Amino acid sequence: MRLPHCHAVLAPVLCVLLALLAPPARASDGPSASGEVARLYEEAAAATQKYEQGKRAAAGERAKAGRLEGLLTRQRAELALLHADLGRIARAQYRTGGGIPYTAQLLMAEDPDQLMRGQRAAWQADLAVDNAIAKTRRATNRLDRDERTARKAWQQLDRRQTQLASLRSGIERKLEDAQWKLQGEADGQATAGQCRGAVRLDQPSLPTGKDWVTPVARYELSAGFGGSGERWASRHTGQDFAVDIGTPVRSIGAGRVERVSCGGSFGMEVVVRHDGGYYTQYAHLAAVTVDQGERVLPGQWIGQAGTTGNSTGPHLHFEVRLTPQLGSGVDPRRWLEEHGVKL
Incomplete structure (x- = not known):
């Protein structure tokens, strides 16, 4: 169905x-x-x-x-x-x-x-x-x-x-x-x-003619890249999207799932390696719908938003990185805009 x-x-x-x-x-x-x-x-x-x-x-x-x-x-x-x-x-x-x-x-x-x-x-x-x-x-x-x-x-x-x-x-x-x-x-x-393993959801029709999309379809922007706050050791490393628990989270572009993990400050998270060499992270999830090593397409659902890990409320924490590891992030908003996606 x-x-x-x-x-x-x-x-x-x-x-x-x-x-x-x-x-x-x-x-x-x-x-x-x-x-x-x-x-x-x-x-x-x-x-x-x-x-x-x-x-x-x-x-x-x-x-x-x-x-x-x-x-x-x-x-x-x-x-x-x-x-x-x-x-x-x-x-x-x-x-x-x-x-x-x-x-x-x-x-x-x-x-x-x-x-x-x-x-x-x-x-x-x-x-x-x-x-x-x-x-x-x-x-x-x-x-x-x-x-x-x-x-x-x-x-x-x-x-x-x-x-x-x-x-x-x-x-x-x-x-x-x-x-x-x-x-x-x-x-x-x-x-x-x-993680218990991917929960397989029937996928919607993927967007046609688009190489890059937003990580959620409907959202409100909250904490941005480089912001300061008591929840972060130094500066905020990504862009937060305020959404409800269960909101579908999608891969912003084609790539392969680099990592699926369920512990630490990011809670349940997915990291995707894209063809251009960049990595994207999707954190604080409530469910994961892909497995490590799986190939994904632009707009494909890879999880559902939640509030796991170091989170004060339901949202998606999204990062664009040069490597899979924390600390190599670039401004996601600017990066997406350079790739034709305006938040």
Whole structure:
């Protein structure tokens, strides 16, 4: 089964979830929680699909409710004008003596022809009143119906938003449980100083036409090369990427895995030797997905980020070196930029 790409509509936490919970195809001596992680992956994938469908449905309901609110505003204004017209016609009819019987008006009139003309005008006024009343009644009924429809649309939207919040909360709880289970097993390996072996994850489609890529797809930069701090004996020797536990870590370019180790201040780490003679280090991992001596390609997943070793929180420590050993590092940010990758 191939792991889906992280799409732009997905929230970053959901992308991490898909990467973290990918079921291993095989492992030389994989984590004991592999079966549980695989099960969580299937549950999370289904929940993520429902979440995305719900987001689209909620957006449609919100747009529909907004259109109805605009229609109701116009209908209320039209109804107010109809009521004003109805009142004006009623007042005019009252002033013309519409309440006196026509026969009595005819007997008292000095000019019957003028009275008949006035009566025709009164009949026309009555017809206008009847039409205005009917039009007002239809507008009132339509307004009542549309207000009920608008209330129903907003209620549906509220229910959808509640469901989405509950779904997202459930995903995040499962994500956190799985992350720390993975990190706990990684800590055990780092403490023992012995990696259990590569956990084989189905790889995504590798980037085409690129010789070099960033070590993680989505990130925030934190500590940079040459920085000082109480956590380092002298100067910071690499570039840190702030990412969540389980974030896929990828080889920045083609090469061969020089070393996989699980002890010391870097915790679980991978060192790759590239064809140009440079070495890259990926440290503080929670899982390793390659073995020593293995050939890797640009963008290939070689591990998952974590917080093993001398680490105060989840991140990837990345170095570019002239040799496999610590102390031969160059500025990774500048080196990547020289190779067409801008952080």
